Amino acid sequence: MENIIRIENLIFEYMREEGQEPVRAINNITLDIAEGSFTAIIGQNGSGKSTLAKNLNGLLLPTGGAIYVNGWDTRDDEHVWDVRQTAGMVFQNPDNQLVSSIVEDDVAFGPENLGVDPKLIRERVDKALDSVNMGEYKRKAPHLLSGGQKQRIAIAGVVAMRPKCIIFDEPTAMLDPRGRSEIMEIIRDLHRDGITVVLITHFMDEAVKADRVIIMNKGELLLDGTPEEVFEQNELIRSVNLDVPIAVELASRLRSRGIKVPKNVITIEEMVEFVCQYR
Secondary structure (H helix, E strand, C coil), rough: CCCEEEEEEEEEEEECCCCCEEEEEEEEEEEEEEECCCEECCCCCCHHHHHHHHCCCCCCCCCCEEEEEEEEEECHHHHHHHHHHHHEEEEECHHHHHCCCCCHHHHHHHHHHCCHHHHHHHHHHHHHHCCCCCHCCCCCCHHHHCHHHHHHHHHHHHHHHCCCCEEEECCCCCCCHHHHHHHHHHHHHHCCCCCCCEEEECHHHHCCCCCCEEEEEEEEEEEECCCCHCCCHHHHHHHHHCCCCHHHHHHHHHCCCCCCCCCCCCCHHHHHHHHEEEE
């Protein structure tokens, strides 16, 4: 697969008051994200994961190094809209992303600003709302919806712009368990439809659904690999004050008691299946 995002020696520093040293949030990261992949990025607060997310579509620009999205340098002013149309972004708080008093108008906002033909906008809005199971709410007021429903509308607004990649910056952090589950299912459906997904999260049960897991610590990459490869390093993960998925923790305890649990058992569903078949 070709890489849709290429990160080369990325450094990002937040400037402080005059005379004070800047704060380095990202320290010399190099990695590629393949088109069509599903990557989860996790880390403690202050690890740099949300700063990295904002660099991926040009909301923040590198202090050093470079990021290329579909071949465009995010620092190139001539291609800022190409970058952001290619790599859409969904934030943690849906209230900060909704701009209109009617759901369908909100979803249409992005395509309108991209100059899409009005007839195509209607089609895009309907398809985007259907993709998040919110078609029946298109004439509702967003402020009357639940947090999970608002987040679906925010996702539909990005989907309507037809990006190749969507970056989700902790999209379930403000939702209850049911809302989290619904949003994760939508994210997985979008990935199955061919959209590249980058999910910033601190929920381990969300990260195990990805093809690839990256763990960040103090602005650097700590681990990078498949979920099975990464969560096998449970002691290293705990050393940076992160938890491991419940199924991984349970598997570790079972192994300590002599039960041979396969290494690929990392989700609740896989653990249930293993326990049911265990003799």
